[in-house]
Amino acid sequence: MRIHLTTAAAGLLLLAGVGAAAAQDVIIQPEQETVIKEYVHKQPLASIKLPGVELNVGTALPDTVELHEVPNVKYRYVVVDNQTLVVDPGTRKIVKIIQ
Numbered sequence: 001m002r003i004h005l006t007t008a009a010a011g012l013l014l015l016a017g018v019g020a021a022a023a024q025d026v027i028i029q030p031e032q033e034t035v036i037k038e039y040v041h042k043q044p045l046a047s048i049k050l051p052g053v054e055l056n057v058g059t060a061l062p063d064t065v066e067l068h069e070v071p072n073v074k075y076r077y078v079v080v081d082n083q084t085l086v087v088d089p090g091t092r093k094i095v096k097i098i099q
Contacts, residue, residue: 026088026095032073036086037098039070045079055080060092067092 028036045068053059061067067076067087075096076089086096 028075028086028096032075033096033098035073036070036075036077036096039073040077040079040084040098043068045077047079047082050080053080055083055085055094055097057094057097059094061085061087061094063092065092 048065050062050065053061061078065078065080067078067089069076074089075086078085078087084098085094086098087093088095
């Protein structure tokens with residue numbers, strides 16, 4: 001009986017950890033994404049290269065990368081390898097990749 005309770009408790013802890021990780025995901029509202037896309041379209045940037053940096057959601061960009069402001073939006077953007085990256089300026093992590 002103890003083995004079954006221990007297994008169940010471990011399963012619940014695992015599920016709780018998965019839920020906590022999902023809660024940390026950044027969700028950009030559709031309206032905000034539209035504002036960002038329109039601004040980026042009107043204010044194009046030259047694409048830069050970042051050798052050795054994987055461009056995935058959650059990847060932190062180096063401090064050497066200049067992030068550009070989008071008015072009235074808390075996120076910043078940069079164009080790397082012809083992909084527009086929406087970045088949290090506090091953590092410098094990529095929160096969205098706009099094709």
